[in-house]
Amino acid sequence: MANSYHVPYIDLAAQYEFYKDELQDILLRIASSGQFILRKEVSELESKIAEYLKVNYALGVNSGTDALFLSLKAAGIKSGDEIITVSHTFIATISTIVHCGAKPVLVDINDDGNIDVNKIEDAITKKTKAIMVVHMNGKICDMDMILALSKKHNLLLFEDAAQAFGASYHNKFAGTFGVCAGFSFHPMKVLGCMGDGGLITTNDEHIYNQLLLLRNHGQKTKSELVLYGYNSRLDNLQAAILLFRLSKFEEELKSRREVAMYYIKNLSSLPQIKLPILDEDNRRDVLSSFVIQAKDRDALQKFLLDNSIEVAVHWNTPNHKQSHLKLDNFNLEMTEKYSKNILSLPIHSFLDKEQAAFVVKKIIEFYEK
Numbered sequence: 001m002a003n004s005y006h007v008p009y010i011d012l013a014a015q016y017e018f019y020k021d022e023l024q025d026i027l028l029r030i031a032s033s034g035q036f037i038l039r040k041e042v043s044e045l046e047s048k049i050a051e052y053l054k055v056n057y058a059l060g061v062n063s064g065t066d067a068l069f070l071s072l073k074a075a076g077i078k079s080g081d082e083i084i085t086v087s088h089t090f091i092a093t094i095s096t097i098v099h100c101g102a103k104p105v106l107v108d109i110n111d112d113g114n115i116d117v118n119k120i121e122d123a124i125t126k127k128t129k130a131i132m133v134v135h136m137n138g139k140i141c142d143m144d145m146i147l148a149l150s151k152k153h154n155l156l157l158f159e160d161a162a163q164a165f166g167a168s169y170h171n172k173f174a175g176t177f178g179v180c181a182g183f184s185f186h187p188m189k190v191l192g193c194m195g196d197g198g199l200i201t202t203n204d205e206h207i208y209n210q211l212l213l214l215r216n217h218g219q220k221t222k223s224e225l226v227l228y229g230y231n232s233r234l235d236n237l238q239a240a241i242l243l244f245r246l247s248k249f250e251e252e253l254k255s256r257r258e259v260a261m262y263y264i265k266n267l268s269s270l271p272q273i274k275l276p277i278l279d280e281d282n283r284r285d286v287l288s289s290f291v292i293q294a295k296d297r298d299a300l301q302k303f304l305l306d307n308s309i310e311v312a313v314h315w316n317t318p319n320h321k322q323s324h325l326k327l328d329n330f331n332l333e334m335t336e337k338y339s340k341n342i343l344s345l346p347i348h349s350f351l352d353k354e355q356a357a358f359v360v361k362k363i364i365e366f367y368e369k
């Protein structure tokens, strides 16, 4: 069913409609070929992405969550280790650390939603093994400082690049800074498939070989098992869809960035909202979300929803405030303040000028009331 909002947050039905002929050809071609698991399209996608990101290895897996989990496993993260990361993230960043038996040590964020590098050193203990940065909303963290810290303290660096496919910092792509990075191809992401999918990048040959085993039951060959692995393969059908979507990626990113620039141009005079700063310090942001900080956020959210504009809050309750997760021993002032003010506006490559103008008009109307 098509989305019932006049301005949907994201419009997967419109995306399908736009590429219908090509997508139907792909679906039928793979269905009739009988090539479903670890076939040509998976390795073709891996090579294309490795080449695009300029990284030695790319490995398709079944989700962004598994991309992070298998990365941590392959790099040897284990019980008793501590990993520094943020509370302001999708829970998978933290849960995958917990599933390795390690302890997530949560630090605060900057005003842009990314890790505050000045908070990292205080969080380091004898047990700290790694930093997991999250490139939130498609903007890369302060990598010069983070790389310097990880080197100084001899820590592994992981990137949660789930939201940052195609983002760059000083001409280097997300997913190429650390030991491993995890990407998500969830349909809501900037490069999404028709279900779950993910990918790991690494420059390390040994880790790549471990990952190949971990994603496919530890099978070195059909008859030789060398470890207890998992079933975490990217479906061939999803890989075929992703190959097609990758060919449209730069074009789609351009449209997405035009929406962001329109919002910035037309909302910048409002003192009640703080807009994201685009492409700060030689970055290319991919705007997986367009997040504003708004005065009277809850009332604005309700007003926009009532006016058929689908906005969202990512996330209302920070993870360390989720009472069942036992992460409440962290004092993260900025994270808590941020979660009360943020609002994600609709953004996607199929959002037209009239829809963007309607969003702007209604936000201005709200504050003029």
Ligand SMILES: Cc1ncc(COP(=O)(O)O)c(C=O)c1O
Residues within 6 Å of the ligand: 063, 064, 065, 066, 089, 090, 092, 093, 134, 160, 162, 163, 183, 184, 185, 186, 196, 197, 198
């Ligand atoms: C920051 C972050 N990390 C990890 C994930 C997990 O990705 P997936 O949903 O593909 O498992 C997501 C996706 O929502 C995410 O936004």
